[in-house]
Amino acid sequence: MPEDFLPPSEPPSLIPEEQLLHLLKNGWLFLPIAESLQTQINNLSEEVSRYFDRLGEDKKRLYPASQGTENGFYFVEGEKEYVTFRYCVGAVPELERQAGRVWLEIASLLHRVLCDIARSCDIPASAWDQLLCDSLELPKSSESLDTTTTLLRLFRYYPSGGFAAQHVDIGLLTLCVGDGKGLQVLDTSQQPPEWIDVEGPTLLVGETVKVLSEGMIRAGAHRVQPNENGRTSTVFTLRPSLKETIDLSVFGFEGTLEAKRLWAAIKGSKVNINATKEIREQMKAKRDAKMAKGKAESED
Ligand SMILES: O=C(O)CCC(=O)C(=O)O
Numbered sequence: 165m166p167e168d169f170l171p172p173s174e175p176p177s178l179i180p181e182e183q184l185l186h187l188l189k190n191g192w193l194f195l196p197i198a199e200s201l202q203t204q205i206n207n208l209s210e211e212v213s214r215y216f217d218r219l220g221e222d223k224k225r226l227y228p229a230s231q232g233t234e235n236g237f238y239f240v241e242g243e244k245e246y247v248t249f250r251y252c253v254g255a256v257p258e259l260e261r262q263a264g265r266v267w268l269e270i271a272s273l274l275h276r277v278l279c280d281i282a283r284s285c286d287i288p289a290s291a292w293d294q295l296l297c298d299s300l301e302l303p304k305s306s307e308s309l310d311t312t313t314t315l316l317r318l319f320r321y322y323p324s325g326g327f328a329a330q331h332v333d334i335g336l337l338t339l340c341v342g343d344g345k346g347l348q349v350l351d352t353s354q355q356p357p358e359w360i361d362v363e364g365p366t367l368l369v370g371e372t373v374k375v376l377s378e379g380m381i382r383a384g385a386h387r388v389q390p391n392e393n394g395r396t397s398t399v400f401t402l403r404p405s406l407k408e409t410i411d412l413s414v415f416g417f418e419g420t421l422e423a424k425r426l427w428a429a430i431k432g433s434k435v436n437i438n439a440t441k442e443i444r445e446q447m448k449a450k451r452d453a454k455m456a457k458g459k460a461e462s463e464d
């Protein structure tokens with residue numbers, strides 16, 4: 165077969181150049197999504213709202229919290245409740261069926277965005293493959309918990325209470341599709357930077373992409389402000405798979421690095437903004453003590 169007719173080795177670009185530059189510079193982008201994906205998200209929102217309407221005991225029994233706040237049902241008094249899917253539990257089959265569909269669609273969309281990012285940074289689109297293994301569909305069992313960190317999280321923020329402090333996500337890319345006001349992104353093109361209300365589905369760059377680009381790509385700072393009507397949100401975060409050793413040469417560095425070590429370093433420097441107030445304070449104190457120790461050691 166003549167070379168001209170070989171199928172392309174990468175998908176065609178998805179995001180127009182100017183918008184892609186905005187994403188790399190600011191770490192966030194309003195990204196309109198296909199009607200079919202919006203419909204799937206609406207179906208999932210309906211299912212999860214039925215789940216949230218159950219009694220607290222029921223919600224905990226069906227999706228018990230594990231892995232800190234990283235899996236199952238979690239409740240922050242006066243602020244929000246949310247349920248996180250990391251694999252098929254089988255507790256509420258229709259809810260998980262919809263979750264599986266949304267996972268598949270958004271993961272493939274975010275993979276396309278990663279390929280666009282690769283192209284604009286002159287790295288091969290396949291560079292991401294080593295970080296995406298077993299992450300592009302909802303894992304079948306809890307066996308994946310140790311290595312698949314990607315998650316789909318559904319929020320119900322309470323009226324006037326729903327809140328998340330300023331932060332950047334730790335994974336590769338996040339898509340937030342909410343209803344109602346509350347999510348804000350930091351517009352760093354203004355001096356001083358300004359918080360702006362999101363307009364529809366919003367793409368956020370996470371810390372892992374920032375680290376792998378040596379800070380050339382910014383991670384998107386965002387926060388959630390209370391809204392008198394409350395708010396629901398579907399948040400999918402594509403995070404690195406911990407299965408493989410990363411060949412760093414494709415990102416322009418030397419050598420290799422266990423994905424687990426990279427992830428531990430990225431996680432270790434962050435406070436979990438979705439934990440209860442008490443835990444958030446403890447984590448902040450721990451992080452600050454660690455940073456102070458590191459500083460003292462480097463000054464020795
Ligand atoms: O509520 C949202 O849309 C975003 C929540 C968020 O930023 C997070 O959980 O990391």
Ligand SMILES: [Fe+2]
Pocket residue numbers: 331332333386
């Ligand atoms: Fe976030």
